[in-house]
Amino acid sequence: MATIPVRTEIVNKLLDTFRGIDEIQTVRAWTAPPTDLMAVELPALYLVEIAPEEREISNRLAVGRMHLLAQIFFKTTMLDQAETSFVDIYDKMDIVAARLHAIYHTNVGLSKNGLVNIVEIQYDRIITNDSVGVLTSTFDVEYRHDRGNAFS
Numbered sequence: 001m002a003t004i005p006v007r008t009e010i011v012n013k014l015l016d017t018f019r020g021i022d023e024i025q026t027v028r029a030w031t032a033p034p035t036d037l038m039a040v041e042l043p044a045l046y047l048v049e050i051a052p053e054e055r056e057i058s059n060r061l062a063v064g065r066m067h068l069l070a071q072i073f074f075k076t077t078m079l080d081q082a083e084t085s086f087v088d089i090y091d092k093m094d095i096v097a098a099r100l101h102a103i104y105h106t107n108v109g110l111s112k113n114g115l116v117n118i119v120e121i122q123y124d125r126i127i128t129n130d131s132v133g134v135l136t137s138t139f140d141v142e143y144r145h146d147r148g149n150a151f152s
Contacts, residue, residue: 006144011047043075071136090133105118123135
């Protein structure tokens with residue numbers, strides 16, 4: 001019998017896939033971004049749940065829908081002491097957004113009892129000040145397992 005719930009397995013697979021993005025140095029889940037971004041290697045991705053999970057029953061399957069946000073912090077001029085233009089930062093954000101897009105559309109190779117679906121919702125790119133840029137990606141993950149057995 002499996003010892004890891006399907007939901008946890010999906011989140012772990014997502015995190016492993018995010019770690020495979022060459023442009024991202026740090027990946028963390030379920031924690032708020034640190035206030036001191038000098039304490040982690042940037043770019044840093046933080047995965048958080050932004051709304052309560054939705055649950056429903058479909059025949060003999062339980063269906064869960066997680067509403068997630070990936071926030072990626074990039075260093076700009078002040079943190080790296082280099083002459084980096086805002087255009088360069090937006091280009092880096094676009095590259096990471098394209099990598100996330102590819103991950104979402106391949107559904108990170110997950111399959112349990114049928115469909116696991118990842119739906120992109122929105123991307124936002126902002127430069128918060130002259131030292132940090134933030135790419136935000138919101139997406140939903142729908143997964144299924146046997147009704148009454150979240151480990152199946």
